[in-house]
Amino acid sequence: RWNTMNTRSNKLNHILQLCTMALTAVLIALFLFALLLVSRLQGTARVVNYAGLVRGKTQRIVKLEIVGEPEDGMLDDVASYIDGLRSGSDSLDLVRLNDEPFQTEMTVLSVEFDDLRDEILQVRKLGYASTDIIQKSEDFFQTCDKATGLAEKYSQRLATTLEVLEKVVLVDILGLVFLFGYQLFLSVQYAAMNRVLQTKVYLDEATGLANKNKCEELLNAEECPDPGTAICVFDMNDLHTINNPLGHDKGDEYIRSFARLLRQTIPSQHFVGRDGGDEFLAILYDVNRESALAVMRAIQKQAAERSKQQPEMPLSYAAGCALAADFEGCTMRELFRRADQNMYLDKTRVKQEEGKDIRNMRGEN
Secondary structure (H helix, E strand, O other): OHHHHHHHHHHHHHHHHHHHHHHHHHHHHHHHHHHHHHHHHHHHHHHHHHHHHHHHHHHHHHHHHHOOOOOHHHHHHHHHHHHHHHHOEOOOOEOOOOOHHHHHHHHHHHHHHHHHHHHHHHHHHHOHHHOOHHHHHHHHHHHHHHHHHHHHHHHHHHHHHHHHHHHHHHHHHHHHHHHHHHHHHHHHHHHHHHHHHHHHHOEOOOOOOEOHHHHHHHHOOOOOOOOOOEEEEEEEOOHHHHHHHHOHHHHHHHHHHHHHHHHHHOOOOOEEEEOOOOEEEEEEOOOOHHHHHHHHHHHHHHHHHHHHHOOOOOOOEEEEEEEHHHOOOOOHHHHHHHHHHHHHHHHHHHHHHHHHHHHHHHOOO
């Protein structure tokens, strides 16, 4: 089941990553396009201004010519403006609008301006009353007004496109935020699942203590333990005398009872684990000989009281303890072997005492 869930999560993560990459690529493209539109929009604004300037300045030129004040410099300015509006101009900072109706109208405007300039020359020779300067000026004004309107419409289209683009960018960003948030949620969820799995890997479900895997991990540590570290080993006696007549359920209850006693008696800062079967391991930290022995005596006292309360299933065990301070330079595994040796010595002592008690009951020497 876990492997299936892990496979599904990997596929989902892969899909999410692809979606994130796609949205990020789209966002980058949208930003670049937006920058281009902004640049064009700024250039278009100058085009609109200069188109209006051509319209107004030409009317002023005509008025001055009528009153006999020629302005060749202004005529040259307008000619340069029209040329810049048609083809773009670095000196005027004008861009060429890629708009066919506007460019068509600017071609017409250029022709009409040339015609208007020729008519201005006739005004200087014959006087304005003998020319069509008023009508041609009005026609030029209408064409210029139309060109300005087309530039404004083009600018509005760009502004509308930019507005739509901003909304698309917002949707893209919201999509990325959602994906990032969902990935964060999944990461937290997977981390929680991993913690549960890790707990199961190191948990002995029968007793609630750390299991043999955790015990082995601690004992396999390569560095030498602190001198204040002590390892205590416990091996329950007579489990078969409970399993055989009462059944394995009672045997399991016997083991759980001793496990609860160990965990309740040994202070919480110390490690307690089930090292397999009816064997248990305790690692005491920051202790000396007296405090380690005090823990062992407390366990013994509690076991005796529990046995009085449940005489049908008395707790009997052998125990051995070894303090790192007594074995300089030893590893955790070596310290465990020392404690295990002491436990077997205790088990032998208990068996000898039990044998002596049986002989006394029989009246044997």
